[in-house]
Amino acid sequence: MIRVVLAVVLSTALLGIALPAAERAEQERNAELATAELERVAQTADRLTAENDPVKSTGIPAGATLVIEAPASTFAEQGRIRIADGELQWVLPERDNRTIVPDTAVHVETSIVTADRARLRLSFIYVDNAPTVKIASEHPRV
Numbered sequence: 001m002i003r004v005v006l007a008v009v010l011s012t013a014l015l016g017i018a019l020p021a022a023e024r025a026e027q028e029r030n031a032e033l034a035t036a037e038l039e040r041v042a043q044t045a046d047r048l049t050a051e052n053d054p055v056k057s058t059g060i061p062a063g064a065t066l067v068i069e070a071p072a073s074t075f076a077e078q079g080r081i082r083i084a085d086g087e088l089q090w091v092l093p094e095r096d097n098r099t100i101v102p103d104t105a106v107h108v109e110t111s112i113v114t115a116d117r118a119r120l121r122l123s124f125i126y127v128d129n130a131p132t133v134k135i136a137s138e139h140p141r142v
Helices: 002-051
Strands: 062-069 080-084 087-091 098-100 112-114 117-127 130-139
Antiparallel strands (some): 087 098
């Protein structure tokens, strides 16, 4: 009986030591995965501007559709991908956010925030007479 109690106590202690390290490792992994997703969005926006001309509101803009996915969490708190005017972010509550600022001007009508999958539509248009990539969420979830 004493051996069982000691085994449980030892297992609990080892878990208590290992869990914070596993949480930190998962947070770092998720941040890297989310940053890669955001870099794909920035690269797609850059490619749209490099290969096309912007159009006025009456034309059909050059565009691209992209599906992004926020990494799921097991041990760590769930982060969110946030896309706003000029910023692509991986947001963790009460932690440092990772921000990517694309070379191309990016415009979003309302911020897109997802902890899941999102289908984005990028269009190369003029916004206030400046060439801009407009990003819109086609569907909240895919």
